[in-house]
Amino acid sequence: MQRDHRPYFMKKAYRRVETFYVNHFLRPQLESLGRDFTFMKPWNVEIFGGPIRLGDYINVIATPDMKVRLAVWPEKENQGRIHIGNYCLICPGVRIGSGAAIDIGDSCMMAKGVYVTDSDWHGIYNRIVPSSLAAPIRIEDNVWLGDSVIVCKGVTIGQNSIIGAGAVVTSDVPANVIAAGNPARVVKHLDPNEKMVTRAEWFANPAKLSRDIDQLDREMLHRNNLFHWLRHCLFPAKGD
Numbered sequence: 001m002q003r004d005h006r007p008y009f010m011k012k013a014y015r016r017v018e019t020f021y022v023n024h025f026l027r028p029q030l031e032s033l034g035r036d037f038t039f040m041k042p043w044n045v046e047i048f049g050g051p052i053r054l055g056d057y058i059n060v061i062a063t064p065d066m067k068v069r070l071a072v073w074p075e076k077e078n079q080g081r082i083h084i085g086n087y088c089l090i091c092p093g094v095r096i097g098s099g100a101a102i103d104i105g106d107s108c109m110m111a112k113g114v115y116v117t118d119s120d121w122h123g124i125y126n127r128i129v130p131s132s133l134a135a136p137i138r139i140e141d142n143v144w145l146g147d148s149v150i151v152c153k154g155v156t157i158g159q160n161s162i163i164g165a166g167a168v169v170t171s172d173v174p175a176n177v178i179a180a181g182n183p184a185r186v187v188k189h190l191d192p193n194e195k196m197v198t199r200a201e202w203f204a205n206p207a208k209l210s211r212d213i214d215q216l217d218r219e220m221l222h223r224n225n226l227f228h229w230l231r232h233c234l235f236p237a238k239g240d
Helices: 008-029 206-221 226-234
Strands: 038-040 045-048 052-054 059-061 068-072 082-084 095-098 102-104 115-117 137-139 177-180 185-189
Touching: 008 038, 008 045, 008 206, 115 137
Parallel strands: 038 059, 045 068, 052 082, 068 095, 082 102, 095 115, 102 137
Antiparallel strands: 177 185
16 A cells, blocks of 8 residues: 655645535535544535435545445425434445435444435336335444445344445344345344444544544654655655
8 A cells, every 4th residue: 555655744734625625615515514524535525415414523535436425316395314423434435315314323334335225216117207115214323334235225224233245235134233145134143242342432532532643643754754745746666
């Protein structure tokens, strides 16, 4: 993996630009956005319609080739919403589309390429008009959706459950299980005697966490300077 060649001050400035972008361009499109968010490359986040709510300490990662898309296309008046709880992780390529209602609990993780949709968007026999058969989705606290998972309309996924990579969830998944396959089926029950550590605990002391991350940046970037960064940009060398 290519290491970060930016000087510490440049990385801090870049993060301030990201925060400004979120507050100036994304926040006005959201019904609410919680405190202490982290958006990486937020100019690759697309928001359409509403209401869309994002909780506290949300972490959104987007890339130019895998944008994050949150869209509400109501099929009827006063329908359609996306509510995402606190401490959630949204990775590149996640798409969430609502025509009825999508509620995602706290400490959920959505890996690369996850697609959550509460509507078919087109009828089976009439491909011209939108489908009127949308059904709400409920994803409970601490659910982990693996790479490229698809969650279909009308589904509830229980607390702490894990959906394996590439699975297609077409029916309810109970709490505390691992489900996989197409269509997704329970393949394992989680051990009730094992302590569950959630993302909420990672943020238990936000001030200390922020100091620790800042100190790590200082240590990793302390040898970098502006000349080094320019050299890397203009004349990259093997091992950079």
